[in-house]
Amino acid sequence: MSIIIGDGSKVVVQGITGNEGRFHTASMLRYGTKVVAGVTPGKGGQEVEGVPVYNTVAEAVGNHGVDTSIMFVPARFAQRAVTEAIDAGIKTLVVITEGIPQRDAIEFVTEANKRGNVIIVGPNTPGVINPLRRIKVGIMPDHVFSPGSVGIASRSGTLTYEITWHISQAGMGQSTCVGLGGDPIVGLDFVRVLEMFRDDEETKGVVLIGEIGGNAEELAAQYISEVGYPKPVVAYIAGRLAPPGKRMGHAGAIIMGKTGTASSKIEAFTKAGVPVAEKPSDIPKLLKA
């Protein structure tokens, strides 16, 4: 068992002919991901890194049975691309694209939730990586990851690599690392991923990497204490020094009124018995404790 992606995942890259699409297709293939098709409207018949390109997701599904999509489609076309993928029967969508309007994200996340069995990771996510099986559907530098039993869910990209590097250096590997995305509206959230890690026998402990904005961390803390979460969880929260009302790089990283402060999140986790690291380098210590 694994979460979100697994041995059977057959991946289609939407937006494969762009620079990012090409670069990360090569990188995913090198890592071991089964990237079997690409889609760019109007570029059907070409090949990228030996991967056949189609005009539509439906053709990719028909010819290769793909079930997972990773998207590098520009923000203004993203909603159409997500809808196309869902309609074609894709079950797992990893939306790398940054800058998608909130209205569009609300619409496609709702659409996915209505189908019941469709998972949207992101938007504005680095993706998902499973170092045990050497599968990545994402853009992360895979060399910082190592196989093991720590599950990671994060709202950040490079900060995740930083913390993962510390975890790997401490001799602990990872089962699955999920980037939730830096946007205000994302598909998967901490609670959903915690539920998945709970049932994943390969995951023995969980690291949550949160940041200012919204209340996803508070809800995760609430969930952990309500269900008496059976696995150890540790957390890191970025943005203690962020001033209210300013967007800190991520569209979702903004304190609005009294909502979304680092102190509220740290307090919620502490109350739920989840230790919060003061420094990224403290995470391995807390995991071992």
Place this chain on the structure above:
Amino acid sequence: MKLFEFEAKKILQDYGVRVPKSGVATSPEEAETITREIGRPVALKSQILVSGRGKAGGIRFAADAAGAKQVAAELLGSTIKGCPVTSLLVEEKLDMVEQFYASIAVDRQARAYVVLASTSGGVDIEELAQTSPDKIARHWVDPTIGFSEREAIDMVGRLNTSQDDATKFASIIGTLYKVTMDYDAELAEINPLAKTPSGEFMAADARIIVDDNALFRHPEFADRSSVRVEDTPREAKAREQKLAYVDLDGDIGIIGNGAGLVMATLDLVHVFGGKPANFLDVGGGGSVDITKRGLLLVMSKPEVKAVLVNILGGITRCDIVAQALIEALNESSVKKPIAVRMMGTNEAEGNQMLHQAGIDSYPNMEKAIEEILKL
């Protein structure tokens, strides 16, 4: 992007919501003229983008044109809650018999727009939600269905209003939803929604925040979307250069790639006893150009004593970043000490280049911070 009250009201008016008679004044004389045209007592409202301006003295009243001129002279050029007042909305003073509340906002957790309506307007809605939650009706919109007048009527029906008020209130809520969709608003709020002695509903105050990510769909804001009054001068300059920059009040300049990593760097500098001067995310992709502009911008801030660069190369190549830093340092007229933490793709080449250029680099973030704080 926050719209000014006068802009929000103009939009509402275009959609058929009644607003008080008004005009925008940037001089006491204009305020005088507008008041004379209105021919009634007026409210002079500072056009700033922070909430709580009323309590802070940003809204004043005048009985006639001469009074308006005097009040305008006092308000214009003053600073309310840190914001310079450069324009006033001079508006017919409303007689209100009741105040209502209506808003549409993005509920991040529900992944939906939430419609809020209340018969207790004119107060802070977050406070009202604490003290009298029963006075607020909420409705989460299913975006695949939309929000019809029918739902608005159901919502208002849960509040204690007369039939006549309910009809008018519901119609305004329906309109507000349309505005939210058409303008890609992450918040559209009328507070208070005033009921006048003649029974009319009027938007006494209005706020609209347009989703920054949707600005490409709104050429009507093209002229003003790059200039935000809430920006500090340096933030404004950064926005022009497409840099994700926020001013802070310390003396250590900070540059990094990735929002989370930069926030964590600020926090860590603080843990080690330092004070960051800014937030600057040059992005996960980290091009030469952006990194260069970023370093030049941070270097030019007078308060900055030293600069810490924290790069975790993934997609970003360390040699590219090193080249950008070296070029920027050569071009910069101000020379300030710099410490670089670089790790990841092409790390060895990057560090070698920095070393040759006489720039200190460290593989570890905490070490780099310790070093910069010694300088």
